[in-house]
Amino acid sequence: MFRISRLVVCLLVALVVFPPAALAQGTPPASDDQQAVAQAVIDNMIAGDFEAAAANFNDSMLGALPPDTLSQMWDTLLMQVGAFQSVDDEVTSQAQDDLTTYFFILRFEQLALQASVTVDAEGQVAGLYFKPAPEAPAADDPSAAIARAVIDNMIAGDFEAAAANFTDTVLAAVTPADLEQAWNQFVQQVGPFQSVDDNVGSQTQGTLTSYAFILHFEQATLAAQVTVNEDGQIAGLFFTSPDTSLDNTPYEPPAYADESAFIEQDVAVNAGTEWELPGTLTLPVGDGPFPVVVLVHGSGPNDRDETVGPNKPFKDLAWGLASQGIAVLRYDKRTNVYGVQVAAQADFTVAEETIDDAVAAVELLRDTEGIDPARIYVLGHSQGGYLAPRIALQAEDLGGVIIMAGNTRPLTDLIVEQTKYLLTIDDGTFSDADQAYLDDTTATVEATKNAQPGDDPVMLLFNAPASYWIDLNGYDPVATAQEVTAPILVLQGERDYQVTLDDFAGWQLALEGRDDATFKTYADLNHLFLSGEGDPNPTEYQTPGHIPQTVIDDIAGWITAHS
CATH class of the missing domain: 3.10.450.590 (Nuclear Transport Factor 2; Chain: A,)
Known part of the structure; x- marks a missing residue:
């Protein structure tokens, strides 16, 4: 992981x-x-x-x-x-x-x-x-010192001290021994620790403040995100690539968002459990009850807005749909809030990563004032779309399922395809070093496709445990979608190099002949459903943009037609 x-x-x-x-x-x-x-x-x-x-x-x-x-x-x-x-x-x-x-x-x-x-x-x-630029915490911020103590003690090898201020929930999931094992895994993979930057970023949401520390190892740089609650306890610890941590870019609402048409409420998915997730319910102004959409993230430790650089596609969807009378629930992904705890799970699968929390979000909405329990829709993007049929079968009695850039082919196949594409995108050439890298990736993919219980995660994609890949290797989204009785809407950007029109065709073939299945593509949209030109590449995800109004209108119109 x-x-x-x-x-x-x-x-x-x-x-x-x-x-x-x-x-x-x-x-x-x-x-x-x-x-x-x-x-x-x-x-x-x-x-x-x-x-x-x-x-x-x-x-x-x-x-x-x-x-x-x-x-x-x-x-x-x-x-x-x-x-x-x-x-x-x-x-x-x-x-x-x-x-x-x-x-x-x-x-x-x-x-x-x-x-x-x-x-x-x-x-x-x-x-x-x-x-x-990272926002430095105030010099007199005691929470910053508590967060820094976690980092300093891990660096010093004192994992008992590092875990001293963990909440009971965090400590139950990550013992000092688990923390030591995770740290040693870092060192094994990216070399000895070298230094930590003095500059610390911070971000506050409600009663929680997260601090981002940049840690330099011999072969890589990681960002450690430490979350402190109002009682001065550690409520979360997560490691990621440094450029994905605490991006404080101000959100500029799209023109179609009418902020007078909705209100936002803080909610908790899995409230009172060890996996409680903070979320936001965007509720239209009025009497209701309203139809509601649950947003399910793609791969990676996404926040509730599915933030990528300056872009927040889930916030666009929430504000755009709520402006048209449709409520939206979005929440921070479990791997975003509990990264280290999740990594300590030897039998981790997409059920724990995504499915269980999406189903819990649906159940929360069934008893939420102002929401029509007969009109709950699940919208999955990328991996969330791939898993949407599985979520629908488990949640039951949904008003409908919306798949945005969801793959029908195995993730392992996509990784090889994406790797080939990205290795040649710069200048069209393919060097010996590129071939060696592709060969190494292909070998890892083959090991992942054939994962068996007890396999060393280091030999598998993303260092995920064998349980993760055994579960996915046995999942057929096409066959599962055919079991879903709720209406299905499939949306796809034609400039998407991560999930392509081949996957879109897979959904069309699987649902052929169903009157309640709708399909739509967009010529200039990429994987994030943002507009662009030319050959798609990861760099365009860093260009500020919004999901176009036509996508919002298509989703809202489809929900209205199936309500």
């Missing part, structure tokens, strides 16, 4: 704007020279000299981001965050293999951004990325 690899980063949409091409071999320039190259990119953009800013871009970068496009990107930033004001003197860096990434804090009128400039062994710029 914790393996940080090129494959995992690609599949879980890590925030890398322009991934570097294969590096030429040579004598690396001095570190100061590399930093000067990165600094020149920042200084020239600030000065408005985009020809000079792009002067040291490698061929891949220059093809994707020529000076005129770089200028447009900068202008877009200024429109979003206001005029540039200053750049901090302190520059931090992170080295991995032949790449060094330098982090600059740029302060604009409305927001501070972190600019990451990656320089390769030849002194060429191989990556450029902007994200909101």
Whole structure:
């Protein structure tokens, strides 16, 4: 579950704007020279000299981001965050293999951004990325010290002390021995621990505050997210790729969201259990009772908005549908809230990851004031769509099922297909190193397809336990969908390279002849149902956007027709 690899980063949409091409071999320039190259990119953009800013871009970068496009990107930033004001003197860096990434804090009128400039062994710029700068907790914040103590004690190897402030629920799921085992697994996979950044991000939701610590290991960088409750106890601990943690990008509502048409309420899925999940019920204004949609996430430790970079597709769906009189429940995924606890489960499957919580959300709504229990719909995106038929059979008596970019082919097959695509997307070439990587991935996929009880998770995809893959290897979404008696709506973006029109055709074939099955594709939409042009790639997920109104209208119209 914790393996940080090129494959995992690609599949879980890590925030890398322009991934570097294969590096030429040579004598690396001095570190100061590399930093000067990165600094020149920042200084020239600030000065408005985009020809000079792009002067040291490698061929891949220059093809994707020529000076005129770089200028447009900068202008877009200024429109979003206001005029540039200053750049901090302190520059931090992170080295991995032949790449060094330098982090600059740029302060604009409305927001501070972190600019990451990656320089390769030849002194060429191989990556450029902007994200909101981490928000430092207040110096007198006692919760920050409690969270930091967890990190410091794990680093020191004192796991009893690290777990001293765990809530009873967390401690029941993750003992000090479990914590030690997880830490040792990290070290085994990504090398010895090296350092932790002083800069700490934070985010508060209700009575919980989460702190993000950036941990550097020999072979990778991880973000540790520690959640502290109002009593000063540790209510969550989770490790992820650093660029996915606590993105504080302000949400700009889409034009179709009428904020006067709905209210939002805090709710809890699995309330009172060890897997209690915080959620939001978006409820239309009025008497009701209203139809309601439960949103089920894709793969990865998603929050309730299914946040990817600056985009929040589940929030778009919630606000868009509620503006048309349809309530929506969204919640933080179990692996988002209880990452370490989940990783400690030897028999973990998609039932614990996704299905059980989606069914619990449906049951919560059956007894919720203002909701029509006869009109509860489940909407699954990506892996959530793949599992939607299974959820529907377990939840029973749903008003309908909506599948957005759900695959009908096994996830293992998709991984090989996606890997091939991503390895050639930069310049169309396929190097010996690419072939070796693909061969390694294919071997891991074959081991995963043939997983047996007791197999070492390190040998399987995502380092998930054998139980996870044995369960999925036996799941047929097409056959399961044929057992679902509720109406089904299947939506697909034609620019989706992760789940493709081949999967869409699988749903069509499975449900052929059913009058209550509806199918719709969108020519310019990608996997997140965001508009784009040209060959789809992970970098476009970092472009701010919204699910188009036509998708919202299609879902709302279908629900109305089947209510």
